[in-house]
Amino acid sequence: xxxxxxxxxxxxxxxxxxxxxxxxxxxxxxxxxxxxxxxxxxxxxxxxxxxxxxxxxxxxxxxxxxxxxxxxxxxxxxxxxxxxxxxxxxxxxxxxxxxxxxxxxxxxxxxxxxxxxxxxxxxxxxxxxxxxxxxxxxxxxxxxxxxxxxxxxxxxxxxxxxxxxxxxxxxxxxxxxxxxxxxxxxxxxxxxxxxxxxxxxxxxxxxxxxxxxxxxxxxxxxxxxxxxxxxxxxxxxxxxxxxxxxxxxxxxxxxxxxxxxxxxxxxxxxxxxxxxxxxxxxxxxxxxxxxxxxxxxxxxxxxxxxxxxxxxxxxxxxxxxxxxxxxxxxxxxxxxxxx
Numbered sequence: 127x128x129x130x131x132x133x134x135x136x137x138x139x140x141x142x143x144x145x146x147x148x149x150x151x152x153x154x155x156x157x158x159x160x161x162x163x164x165x166x167x168x169x170x171x172x173x174x175x176x177x178x179x180x181x182x183x184x185x186x187x188x189x190x191x192x193x194x195x196x197x198x199x200x201x202x203x204x205x206x207x208x209x210x211x212x213x214x215x216x217x218x219x220x221x222x223x224x225x226x227x228x229x230x231x232x233x234x235x236x237x238x239x240x241x242x243x244x245x246x247x248x249x250x251x252x253x254x255x256x257x258x259x260x261x262x263x264x265x266x267x268x269x270x271x272x273x274x275x276x277x278x279x280x281x282x283x284x285x286x287x288x289x290x291x292x293x294x295x296x297x298x299x300x301x302x303x304x305x306x307x308x309x310x311x312x313x314x315x316x317x318x319x320x321x322x323x324x325x326x327x328x329x330x331x332x333x334x335x336x337x338x339x340x341x342x343x344x345x346x347x348x349x350x351x352x353x354x355x356x357x358x359x360x361x362x363x364x365x366x367x368x369x370x371x372x373x374x375x376x377x378x379x380x381x382x383x384x385x386x387x388x389x390x391x392x393x394x395x396x397x398x399x400x401x402x403x404x405x406x407x408x409x410x411x412x413x414x415x416x417x418x419x420x421x422x423x424x425x426x427x428x429x430x431x432x433x434x435x436x437x438x439x440x441x442x443x444x445x446x447x448x449x450x451x452x453x454x455x456x457x458x459x460x461x462x463x464x465x
Contacts, residue, residue, distance in 0.1 A: 135176045144168055158220050195225050195436055196244035196252040200232040204380070205408040206425050207255065210279065213429025214253060221437055223250070230257045232322070232352075238265050245272060251436040252276040259321075261286035275439035275446070277432045280423075281323040282450075289439075291431045291451045293423045295324045298455050299331020302375045302403045302421050307339045309463050311373035311401055314341070315364050317351035317381040325352075325377050328405065332375060347371055357384025365392050372400055373463075379404035379411055379420055386416060386462065401463040417460035424453045 137155070141148045146165060153161050154169040155178075161169075172178075195218060199207040215225045226244060230237035237257045244252065245268070254276055258265065261283035269276050277289045306314050316332045319325030329348070336343050346367060349360035357376055364371055365388065374389075376382030382404030389400050396402055396416045404411070407422035431451045439446050 135178045137178075140169065140172050140176065140178065144172060192248045192250055193223050194247065194249050195223055195433075196228065196241075196247075196249045197225050197254075198228045198230050198237055198240050198244075198252070199255045200230050200257050202227065202229045204378075204406070205410075206378075206406045206423065207280075209425035210255075210429040210432075213426040214433045217430045217433035218437060223437075232257045234258050234263070238263075241265050241268070245269075245274065249274065250440050253432045253436065254278055255280040256283075256323075258283075273445075275436060277435050279428055279432050283323070287448045289435050289449045291428050291435070291453065293428075293453050293455045295327025296331040296334070298324075298405055298421050298423070299328035299333075299375075300335045301331070301455060301457055302328075302405065303332045303335035304339075305419070305457055305459065305463060306373040306375060306401055306403060307335065307341070309373070309397075309401055309465055312341060313347070313369065313371045314373045314375060315347040315349070315361075315371035317357050317360050317374065317376045317385060318348050319352045319377045319381075320350060322352070328377055351377065351381045351384070354380040354384035354387070357381030358388045359384075361385040361388035362392075365389070365394075370400075374400060374402045376402065376404040379406040379408045379418060382418055382420070382462075383410075383414060386414065386418065390415065396462050397464050403463055407458050411458075412460060414462075416462050419460045419463040420458050422456040422458050424456070427453050 137151045138148050141151045150161060150165060151169055154166050155173065197211055197214060201207060211225065211227055218225065226249065228240040230240060234257045252269065252274060256278060266286060277291060280292045282290045282292060303314060314336065316329060318329045320329065333343050349363055351357040351360040357380060361374060361384065374385045376385055382402050386396055386402050389396055394400055403419040405421045407420045411418040411420050435449055
C-alpha cells in the first residue's frame with residue numbers, strides 16, 4: 127500500500143515489506159544486473175508505489191564519495207563526443223554513478239574554469255578531451271594535487287603521465303590518405319586543424335602517406351579548418367588554385383561536409399571530379415547528398431574504456447598507474463570516394 131505518512135521511505139522499509147535483504151533492494155535501485163528478474167520486478171513495483179527517493183547526501187557521506195564523474199568535451203554538438211558521453215554514462219550507471227557533462231568550446235580558459243567548478247562539486251573522477259595546448263597546463267597539476275583520477279580522451283599529451291583512451295591520430299591520417307591514393311587520387315588536399323592535438327597527428331599521417339606513395343607534399347594544399355563553415359571556406363580557396371585538388375581529406379567529418387558543399391556549389395561532381403573523406407563517422411555521414419567516406423574512431427569503445435579506467439581507480443585503495451588504450455580506427459568507404 128502507498129506510504130500514508132510524509133516520513134521518508136528507507137531501503138530497509140522496502141526490504142522488510144518484500145522479505146529481501148537491504149543489499150538486494152540497493153542493487154535494484156542502483157541498476158545492478160546481478161538480481162533475479164522476478165525480485166527486480168517486485169522491488170521496482172514497491173519503489174514506485176511508495177515513491178521512494180534515494181538520499182544521495184546520506185549515501186555520499188557514508189561512502190565518502192559523491193558518485194559523480196565529470197566529462198568535459200570541446201563540442202557537445204559533435205556526435206562523436208555525444209556518443210562517447212552516452213557510452214560513458216551507460217557504463218557507470220550500474221555502479222550508481224551520474225555524469226556531469228561540460229562543454230569547453232575548445233577554449234582552454236573555459237575548460238580550466240569548468241574543471242574548478244567540478245572539483246568544487248567534489249567529483250570522484252574526470253574524463254577530459256582537453257583544449258589545453260600543452261602538458262604543462264596547470265589544470266593537470268591541480269587534478270594531481272587533489273588526487274582526483276582522470277582520463278584523457280581523443281587528445282593525448284606526450285609528456286604527461288596520464289591515462290588515455292583514443293585512436294592513433296597519425297594512423298588515422300595515414301589510413302584516410304592511403305585510401306584516396308588507392309582510389310587513384312594524386313593531388314590530395316588536407317583541411318587541417320594545426321593548433322589541436324588530433325589535427326597535428328592527422329596531418330603528420332597525411333604527409334607520411336603521400337611520401338610513401340612518392341607524391342609531393344604541397345603547402346598550398348593544406349588549409350586550416352575545424353568545422354563545416356571553415357571547411358566550406360577552405361575548400362573554396364582550394365578550388366581557386368590553378369591546379370585544383372582531385373581529393374580532400376577533412377580533419378573531421380564536419381570539415382569534410384563543408385568541403386562537399388563547396389565542391390557541389392562549384393558545379394563539380396563527387397566523387398567523379400573530387401573525392402572527399404572525413405574522420406569521426408558522425409550520424410549524418412551516410413545521410414548526406416553524397417554519403418561521406420570516413421574513419422570510424424569507435425566512439426562507444428572510447429567511452430566504455432574511459433569509464434572502466436575511472437571505476438577501477440575509484441575502487442582502488444592506492445593510486446593506479448596510468449593506462450593507455452589505443453582504439454583501432456576503421457575505414458568506412460562510401461560514395462564520396464567511390465572508384
